Amino acid sequence: MRRFLFVVFSLLFIFTCNKDEVDQIEVNIPIGITVPEGMVYIPDGDFIMGHSDYPDTEKGKVINMEAFLIDRFEVTRGQFSIFNPDYSFHPQKARFPVSMVTFEQAQGYCKWNGRRLPTEAEWEKSARGPDGRKWPWKIYHEHPNNGFSGFLPEAVDSREEWVSPYGVYGMGHNVWEWVSDWYISDKTPKADSKRYKVIRGGLTQTHTAIKFTPTYFRNKIEPTAHFNFIGFRCACSVDCR
């Protein structure tokens, strides 16, 4: 009996100590395509966009897309300061996501780097893969910073347990990210069709409760906004260098 219990508890211990890992989709990169360092190849094909419970999304529509490349990490403060030497940051936070940048500044960085901002559809496919998952890492987690009111960014590569099925980091936490689309929904008045840009993949906070947002959650903000909770990443077609 003692031996049996020892085995049971040992297995339980090993199981509970095992770090959460996100099942990664094995992607075969076609011959002739070179993926630049720091980018991820997202294959062509269908994916589910939006959710039927969220009327301002695509409501679960199946979208077919060409393959594309997207940054594995959010653009860092260190990277952005090469583009804009006036951007100052604490040296110990060079790997933190850049923030306080407008849509135009984000777009300018990507263009300077031979890239562009991802479309909203590209962003969502990179975050959830083809299986329609709610969280990039599939399993629901409570946010660990509950009990504090305020935005606490982290280094862009600090959470390998919170990656998307394609291995893209920071798509459900850290900064919200500019994408190229204007925010339009069924309720958007025509006059506002070019008033707000979409931002994706950040946190919501209500007093001291911090929550992750689902992969299909849309937020909107004026393109001139620059706040500590907004950053970005870049994307490009498969032939970019």
Place this chain on the structure above:
Amino acid sequence: MKILGQKLNRRFFLSLFSLSALSTFFSKKAFGVSDYRRDKNIPKQYVQNRDRPDFFIRSANPFMGVDVNGWNLSVRGMVKNPITFEYEDLFGLKKTSQISRLKCVECWSATAQWEGFRFQEVIDRVQPDINAKYVYFQSADSYYESYTLKELVRPRVLMVLRMNDKPLSKDHGFPLRLIAPFKYGYKNIKYITSIEFADSRKRNYWSNHGPYSVDGTIQPGTDHPLDFKKKPLSINGGEVFHPFDKRPL
């Protein structure tokens, strides 16, 4: 029988018993500081937390309010021309007004028409040093707040003298308060007595006394506006505009 992983024997029973008995010797205050701001014995004439239906009042340090005869605004630190303003002097600055929502970190929000002057009016007069990138405010109720200079020159930040076409009331920060609509309410310091320009950032009151950030930028989340019966509405982050609010052009 086991309790807390220990076999219940006479020795353990006695230690538990003695511990529980000892605990009765300590008052609640030994385990946590009670919130004096909720103390019902604060004299009624003091500014204090009050849940008024149209606009809640929040006061970190209950006090009697400001006697304007003894009040002035000192602007100092890393500036070329330190200045002390009397209350009347502030009405000589270029005035502007706006309707904006004050969003409390505790969830509620309320709107008002605020009238006052832009922070640029202060900057123009004191001429800060090029390295003075931070501004530190102190108030008559021992409150303090810090900002970056860049934040204070944003278009909707206002140094407020009047609210809803009347001088600021004692509850809302007479004689001078700050309204920064993209920051949580606790950043909107009332009863301002001094403004200091500096080259390094100081902490603010609530980051020293509660689980709140120094920055205090309103994050995407949920609001419970008092003018919408406190029903939950999602907010995008930054200044709060609900569908029934008029946005500035």
